Every structure is written in C-alpha cells, then in structure tokens.
Amino acid sequence: MMSSDYIYAEEQAGAAAHSRMDKILKRVLILLAVVLGVELVWLFGITPCMPFSKIEISGIPDLDRALVIAQAGITPESTFINMNAGKAEQALESLYMVESAVVHKRFPDTLRITLTPRTAVALAFAEVNGRLTPVFLDRHGVVFKIGAHDRELKNLASSLPIISGLVFENLNLGTRLPALFKGFLGDLERISLNNPGLLSAISEIRVQKKLYDGFELVLYPAHTPVRLRVGNELNEDMLRYMMLVIDVFDRQGVDTEEIDFRTGTAAFKVKEASSG
Template sequence: MSDGFLFLDQYVTVEAEARPHSQKEGILKRITIILAILLGIELFYYVGIVPFLPLASVRLNSVQGIPRDDLLRYAGINESTSYMSLNAAKVSETLRSIPSIASVSIIKHFPNSVDIVVTERTAVAVSLAKVSGKLVPIYIDRQGVVFKVGGEINSALPLVSGLVFDQVVPGIKLPGYLKNFFASLELLEKNNPALLQTISEFRIQQKTYGGYELVIYPANHMGKVRLGSELNEEVLRYMMLVLDVLASKGIQTDEIDFRTGTISYRTKEASSG
C-alpha cells in the first residue's frame, strides 16, 4: 500500500507541475496571436492606406523666377496628391515644358514622399532679336534652346549674331546644325573662359546650300576673322597667335581667312596672301 500512495503522490506532483507550464504556453500563444494581428493591421495600414493618403513630404529644389507653389501647381501636385495618384512621367513632362527647365528627375519614396530634382537651363550665349520693334537680349543654352527673352543683357556671355528667327518666344529651338557650336561655347567657358573673353562677337553666316561658317570679331584686334564651322580651344589659340604676330609687324588687317590650309588676309589698303 505504501508503494501505491507513493505513486499517487508522484502523479499529483507531476500534474501540478505540468499545469502551470501549459498555462504559460497558452498565454504566450495568445500574446503571439495578438502581436501578429497588430502587426497585420499596421502592415495593412502602411501598405494599403498610407500610399493613398496625401503626400507627407514633397522635396523640390528652387527654380529661379518661379515660386515653389506655382511650380507645384503647374505640375498638378496639390494637398490631395498621394503616392499612388502621382504620375511621375506626366509630372516630369509637364515641368520640362517650362522653357527654363532642362531636365527633371523624380524619385518616389514608398509610402508617402517624393523628391523632385529640377535642372535649369544655363545660358552659354546671348543674342539680340527684335520684339515689338525693339532689340532685346535672348539667352541660348548648350542645346540651342532659347529659354529667356528680354531683361538686362549679360555682357559676360559671348555675343552671337546672324541668327534668323521666325518668331522670338521662350522655348524655340535653333536649327540642329548649330547645336555643336553652342556646345563648343559651353566647353570653352568651362576650360578656358579667359580665351573666350578675347572674342567680342561670333557671327553665324549661313551658307547657300546649308550649314554655316563663323565670322569672329576679336575684342583687341581690328577687323574680322573667317573660320569654318569648327570651334575649339586649339582653333582660337592659333587664331590669336596669328593676330598677335601680324600686329607685332604693324600689319592692320581688315579680314583674315582661316577656312583653307593657307592663311590669307586683307588690309584696308590692299589684299595679300
């Protein structure tokens, strides 16, 4: 009998120890389920609701002459615009239609913010055109786009003449064959601005059967210089060297022609080659 009582005592003890353990497991399961439900609700809110709510942040760099609110309004972004409703391609296309804007980069950050980086056009040359009977400055970028008409003339920019316009409005593009010329001006400005400052005027002379030639008016020398369509630092350096040599010999030229392999020049009194 004593053995039987001993067995019963052991059984009761084991059962008593197992009961709290099973209760702990039950509590942990309930906590886990509650946490999973809460996490699911939060995930649903984050993924299924927040992207449809108004944007929390729109980061946009400033654009000269255009207030931020006007820029956003033009792009169609307002207080109700959400991550899901914002069409990045359409916004980019709309902003790029503004003449002074060269490119637009849009990065959407899930779930409710967006970065808009606007790159403005930079003038590489200035020209003059008649608008309402008056000569006004027009500003041209490296791609040959007229993006600004009027205002104060920027004398630090190269002056380009000989351009022909059907109409003068911001956003017009000059003929494609002039694109390399304006790109060359930008490169000269970056690499050797002092050399570019030695030129008073670049004149575009249209050729009869298409294309163009350059007529250059140096700032510190009399007369003009005829070039082909190629413009780079080497050409300008060589041109200035020849001008300095002629000036040192007391030769005042009316015109120098660099279009062929042999340099020819004309003085005010006679021609020489």
C-alpha cells in the same frame, strides 16, 4: 506511498503551469502577428493609396511652387500608386526655364522634385517692341530670358559671348533656335567651362548663312580690327591657334582685314597700300 503521491501532484502542477504559459505565449504571438499584419496592410496597402503627405521641390527657388505642382499634374488625389513620374518630368521640362527635371517617389507617401535651371551660354539681341533687346540662349538654343537691367546686362556681357546674325521670328520665352545651331552652342558651353579666358578675347561672333545650306562663323577679336572666318564649329585648340596667328601678324606688322581658318590653316590677303 504518500511520498510518491506528493511527487505526482508536483508534476501535475508543473504541467498545468507550463500549459498556461504556452497558452499565454500563443495569445501574445497571435496578437503580435495581428498587429504586424495590420501595420503591413497599412504600410503597403493603404498608405501608398493615400495622397502625398510631403512634396519637396528644389532647384529653382524663384519658380512658383503652385506652378510646379500644377505643371507636374499633381492633384489632391495623387498617390504613390497612381503618380506617373516620367510623365511629370516631361511636363516640367516643357517649362522654358527648366532644362531638366527629376521626379522621385519615395515610399510610401513622399514626392521629391529636383529641377535644373537653364543657364546662358550666349547673348544675342533682337528687336522687341521697336527696341533692341538682349536675348539669353542656353546650350540647346532655347530662349529662356528676354531683357535685362543695364547693370545686369553689363555684367553678363562681360562673361558671355555675343552672337549676331541670328534672326528671331515670333520671339517668345521658350523659342528654340533651329537644331543646326545646337552643336555650335554646345561648343561655346565647353569652351566657357574649360577656358573662359579664350572666349573673353572675342567681342562678337557673327552667324553668317551660307548660300545653299548651313552657316559659318565670323569672329571679331576684342583688341584688333581683323575678322576671323571659320566653319560652324569652335574648340579651344582652334581659338588658341587663331590668337597665336593674330599675335604673330601684329608683331610682324602684317596688315589684313580678314584671316580665313576654314581649311584649318590661316589664309589671308594683305591690304594694298592706298596710293596718294
């Protein structure tokens, strides 16, 4: 009888200990659930509504940070929730030195702005305050730099095609050429990227307005006085063909002032010998 009472008492003690462990485990789980819930509320409910703790700007080191932040419309109240990244990108791309902008919100409170600067594909000249001044154009025809030091101009002139014949009215930083020049400037960019040596063989490209509409180009090679007349487009194959024709004419002693390539083949008129 005493043995069975002893076994029963042990079972009761074990059940009580197990019950206490269950209660402790439940309390721990409840506490963990509360902590996790608070953290989730903080992470997803509160932090995204707080001002950005970190704003990263890259791409154009010389561009003033305060200007970028102001142009993007970022204020002390800007948050992950209320920040309009698309609108900020459009505002930043209106800056004359910025070709493109990417604004990325990183959850929960970081903002990253990546700017792509404009790069020159051509050099032109315009009269500014009575002086002939270099004007730098990007592939979209945007004037993003006016003027240069002599040494800088010398270096850039050796690597950029010089365009003449352009008329700038009310010239300012951010001035944009008419849209009809965009294709031509895009051609210059492609050639300069793929075969810059071809462009270096041309000392000047003159834009000549057509009688009714559009324009055509007159190219002046660097090492021969002959003019090369083409339409309003340029490509590598066309330039190679023109250089080949010039070389053949030089070797054969053909004397001409202009070669016309507007039809796709070379047309020219031999100079008449002057009578004594």
